[in-house]
Amino acid sequence: MITIGHWKDVKQEEMLEGVRIRWLIGKELNPPNFYFRLFEVDPGKATPFHLHDWEHESFILEGKGAIRSSDKTLREVGPGNYIFIPPNEKHQFVNTGDKVLKFICIIPKKD
């Protein structure tokens, strides 16, 4: 069966202060290979500057931000930018604007 929903109707979880995540296609839908999440980052806030052994495939929906890389350089992103973060690459999504930064982030299913 095809599932259709709206991101606003999905329960949000506070990942850390000013960073919220919604699992649009998560464990409940039991997709075969990957999970589809939507993040919101408040102005002045950022996701953790970290690495892990799985990739991210992301797409900026709204707002103004920057991606911090392992060498700590920041690259600006905005609506329409896609971002491929390979496994084991240190990364961080930073909100550099004055509105919410909203983006999609897909990860492989490992469970």
Place this chain on the structure above:
Amino acid sequence: MITIGHWKDVKQEEMLEGVRIRWLIGKELNPPNFYFRLFEVDPGKATPFHLHDWEHESFILEGKGAIRSSDKTLREVGPGNYIFIPPNEKHQFVNTGDKVLKFICIIPKKD
């Protein structure tokens, strides 16, 4: 290395008349598990009404459309809707509006 790009800078391919696809994260970037594509469907046009043994995870960015299911019912979608199409489910994305229908569609990598 982290790759950042903009969907408008990615070469488009005409899948069929009035339906264009861009592989934002495709074979060239060699992602480990899944590909990230962006579709544009012109008013009055639609993707093929078909099925295959892999899933779609989609998100509507712009426009007004409908998803046709195996029983041929149409369900309306618009910006902010996500769609999970499991493997072997017949489906079609139909543009029911008067502007381009733009959506993301993620598929597993099988090669």
